[in-house]
Amino acid sequence: MERPAANGSRQSRVISEMRQRIITGAAASGALLSEVALAEEFGVSRTPVREALKQLQTEGLVEIRPRVGTFVAAPSRRDLTELFEMKELLEGAAARLLAQRGRVREVELLEENVHQGDLAVRADDRARYAELVQEFHDLLIVGADNTKLEAHYRTLMNQLAYSRLVHTSLGQPGRALQSEREHHVVLELVLAKDGDSAERVMREHVRASRRALLAGLEPGL
Amino acid sequence: MERPAANGSRQSRVISEMRQRIITGAAASGALLSEVALAEEFGVSRTPVREALKQLQTEGLVEIRPRVGTFVAAPSRRDLTELFEMKELLEGAAARLLAQRGRVREVELLEENVHQGDLAVRADDRARYAELVQEFHDLLIVGADNTKLEAHYRTLMNQLAYSRLVHTSLGQPGRALQSEREHHVVLELVLAKDGDSAERVMREHVRASRRALLAGLEPGL
DNA sequence: GTACGGTCTGTTGCATACATGAAACGAGAG
DNA sequence: CTCTCGTTTCATGTATGCAACAGACCGTAC
The missing domain is CATH 1.20.120.530 (GntR ligand-binding domain-like)
Structure with missing residues (x-):
């Protein structure tokens, strides 16, 4: 990958962007957040995306159903x-x-x-x-x-x-x-x-x- | 919108074990938590260890200094x-x-x-x-x-x-x-x-x- | 003795390949 | 038509390799 190395951690950029998207409602409640799709969209590999989703999970913004997928949390x-x-x-x-x-x-x-x-x-x-x-x-x-x-x-x-x-x-x-x-x-x-x-x-x-x-x-x- | 799913994956085992270790004091305050060392100890690769540490960070139990290492949090x-x-x-x-x-x-x-x-x-x-x-x-x-x-x-x-x-x-x-x-x-x-x-x-x-x-x-x- | 600079090692950050399980799908039996 | 069950597909889970950076270390000049 001859991508002109992004300065600063890519992951933190992914996290804040994702968080913003969920909070503002750009990502609909209950929607599936595919790791590969997000990775391609942000131009990074799945690894930083996964870690970002993990963090958003502990923040209560997404729900990770193991082996199934990650979904935008839908508050009851x-x-x-x-x-x-x-x-x-x-x-x-x-x-x-x-x-x-x-x-x-x-x-x-x-x-x-x-x-x-x-x-x-x-x-x-x-x-x-x-x-x-x-x-x-x-x-x-x-x-x-x-x-x-x-x-x-x-x-x-x-x-x-x-x-x-x-x-x-x-x-x-x-x-x-x-x-x-x-x-x-x-x-x-x-x-x-x-x-x-x-x-x-x-x-x-x-x-x-x-x-x-x-x-x-x-x-x- | 539930809290951490109690699945049986290796990662969840790593997380709970690490958390316990920090809470009980088995891992000294300020100690370096090396990914490779933990991975070898638990018999897994670095990936699940990394994700576990990431989660513990958002819980405030460890501090991740980028490119340096992960340390047990030392409350001031x-x-x-x-x-x-x-x-x-x-x-x-x-x-x-x-x-x-x-x-x-x-x-x-x-x-x-x-x-x-x-x-x-x-x-x-x-x-x-x-x-x-x-x-x-x-x-x-x-x-x-x-x-x-x-x-x-x-x-x-x-x-x-x-x-x-x-x-x-x-x-x-x-x-x-x-x-x-x-x-x-x-x-x-x-x-x-x-x-x-x-x-x-x-x-x-x-x-x-x-x-x-x-x-x-x-x-x- | 001290300050400086280069090297060297240890660590994480990220990409990628492969393994594994879940759910969708469809063919066939009833 | 409906139900069953094997297959197929697609998502995540994990392992591993390489690159980049921080900080320690050591030799050297002064």
């Missing part, structure tokens, strides 16, 4: 419930931890985020607000300053394909305004360093967003 | 703090969820466990009590009836190599008795279906056990 209804339960748990804990840390950089970014959120809601700019919602939750997690928590959280969100779901949730009438109000309360409690309440309210916020999501999803499910 | 002080933070969080949530479920099978097993624990403490049988402590925490997690929570929890405990640590913790004078008392309270709150309090007390219990552990590890800290 129960999986969704469990994932949201975990989301509630981790984000609640993050709110508490952040509150305990005091006025760190992430808190200031949250203030700016909430400010921008107000503007987006007032302007009824749903796409912009969806972005800000994601940033809000992300800041909370990062601000908790616990790399394990962050890692597990990201794994969960990937399984949820949350970046797609958030739009559905915000599509419910009045949800954006309500969501933004809840963000306000969480931020205030973080600023007041009231970890207990911040955690409680954050959990309620997650439950509310889940309800809105399921309400928007129900027809199709 | 900060890692330990973060891991305990997560332990507190997950076990607390599990207590809450179990309390909400009512009188399920795991609750009955917990009652029996606490009863046995009383006997072990009274008899000053430390080894037996260490077993029971692990079972207690395990029942709690399983009883939460959330497979994601359980999976993440097990990953974390593997990283902590908790099965080794628990003995250190219980070695502190009076810790066993105190621990058993705390188990009692948690169980009572679960029986009373008081999820809020169960979570709170469980968190305190985890923090207390962490303090006992650190005191036993480094008397100076």
Whole structure:
């Protein structure tokens, strides 16, 4: 193979590309991921592809049925419930931890985020607000300053394909305004360093967003 | 969307054996895990060994330095703090969820466990009590009836190599008795279906056990 | 003694060939 | 038509060879 050697590990490129494809939905749920097909597509041999799939399996994004094939994971209804339960748990804990840390950089970014959120809601700019919602939750997690928590959280969100779901949730009438109000309360409690309440309210916020999501999803499910 | 399929392939044997070796400490922290050495030892080729190591990496048990080698992960002080933070969080949530479920099978097993624990403490049988402590925490997690929570929890405990640590913790004078008392309270709150309090007390219990552990590890800290 | 540079060894990264099992398929019997 | 069972096909599972890179080692110049 006189291929002008790709710089950097080929496998890592394969992994991130595959992951992105699954999260964004470019690879349909339940679809077969053939090793040879992927290998040809990425211009590498089966070996790095196999290792990438293996990693995606432990991340819960694909299911490997031995001797049969690798398939894009299809979360069941129960999986969704469990994932949201975990989301509630981790984000609640993050709110508490952040509150305990005091006025760190992430808190200031949250203030700016909430400010921008107000503007987006007032302007009824749903796409912009969806972005800000994601940033809000992300800041909370990062601000908790616990790399394990962050890692597990990201794994969960990937399984949820949350970046797609958030739009559905915000599509419910009045949800954006309500969501933004809840963000306000969480931020205030973080600023007041009231970890207990911040955690409680954050959990309620997650439950509310889940309800809105399921309400928007129900027809199709 | 299930966790690692328990098939009978050689690779799964390699993985579980390696994992066990790391968790139990048979493979020293920081030690180099040579692919060829492991392959020869297990009587397989490098390929399944490589894939096993890859999986252990995403579980956080080994660190792969590209083109250099694979090493048994050595948790830093900060890692330990973060891991305990997560332990507190997950076990607390599990207590809450179990309390909400009512009188399920795991609750009955917990009652029996606490009863046995009383006997072990009274008899000053430390080894037996260490077993029971692990079972207690395990029942709690399983009883939460959330497979994601359980999976993440097990990953974390593997990283902590908790099965080794628990003995250190219980070695502190009076810790066993105190621990058993705390188990009692948690169980009572679960029986009373008081999820809020169960979570709170469980968190305190985890923090207390962490303090006992650190005191036993480094008397100076 | 120290700094420098080249070589050398050990390790992983990737490609490829072969082994093996699962599921689809189709011919034939009933 | 339907069921059975052997065959065929196609996917993954594993072994192995070669290449490339990191780091140790050693001789040499100063």
